[in-house]
Amino acid sequence: MEATKKVLVIDDDPVVGKSFQRVLGGKGYAVISAASGAEALDRLAREDYDVVYADIKMPGMDGLEVTERIKASRPWLPVVIVTGYGSQENEARAAKLGVAGFLNKPLSPDMIEGSAQLALMQEAKPAAAKAGTQAGPVSFIKNVGLFIAAPFIGLAYVVAFPFIGLGLLGWLAIKALAHRGVDVDQPSSPDSDVR
């Protein structure tokens, strides 16, 4: 069974995400949109994706900066740059970051689908190399092993949680007390020294 490929589209314009959804939605891709670079990085920290599309011009973090951060933590993840403001400088910067593609708006369905396939092919090579002999039965055993271990790891988390919670409360209390101590002992502004 072929797994659904997850595509993250980063664009402050929701129409772009919807276009990707329309083109890729029924073709074995799950398209998830992020309206900003920060939201995208937050999603990537929590979930795995197969391809990322990033718009260059966005408020806050631009697409190239997002790509840089993605490549720093997940160099294997293919990122395709999308822009309505293509320039040689941007293309050169993107190429240096090792992007899987550079698309100029307006996008056509063929451009979207073709770039996704191309990006996934690029990803498949290192992934296969990384997996090595782990495909097939080994992967099955690993999956089942994790499945069987899950409730025991879960129970360990449940047992440990009150201690973690108490530790956290203690830490917050110490931090609050230390902060209060600083407020009381130290003058709050240079003016108070003058007086």
Next chain:
Amino acid sequence: MEKLYVHPLPVRIWHWINAAGFIVLILTGIQLRYADLFHVLPFPVTVRAHNWVGFTLIVNYFLWLLFYLFTDKIKVYHPELDPAKHFRNTLRQLQYYGYGIFKGDPNPHHVSLYHKFNPLQSVAYQVIMILLVPIQFYTGLLLWDLERFGGSVALFGGVRVVDTVHVSLFVFFIAFIFVHPYLASLGHTWSAHFKAMLTGYEEVD
């Protein structure tokens, strides 16, 4: 809102058969255990219903198990191996359920194909589905025919031990039957998760 296909058909079929079966098992179980308080059906009918529904759910469970074992969806039941990440996300989720939800804060968990459960649900369902439900079925099977399974019953410390485990889990599942629909009603609309378990599609931001 986008739609994500997170509940495949076999899981939905299993879920609703399981839900109906658990309600029957709980009702017949209450009558079997507390016959003096709750008496609806004739006793032999209640015993037969409890046994047959129990066997049906055991078969249903194995269908669920085979589906997960032989598809990539098994990842849904994989544990979080990074404790720091697990506890951080758990605290965020607890903060949401305990406080943020009443202020209209967004849910910190975003449903995705392989992460349909939030950290609290994830641990709960791993323990329930891979540990507690099989124990409940197994103890039920032992109690079904004490003569045939006499050796196993003795191995676990006798009928009293097996019965206590079965009844304790039965009490737990009664609580679950109340908590589960309540938590299921906490989607972006009260019916969103119920619809998702019928259609397979969860609506995500």
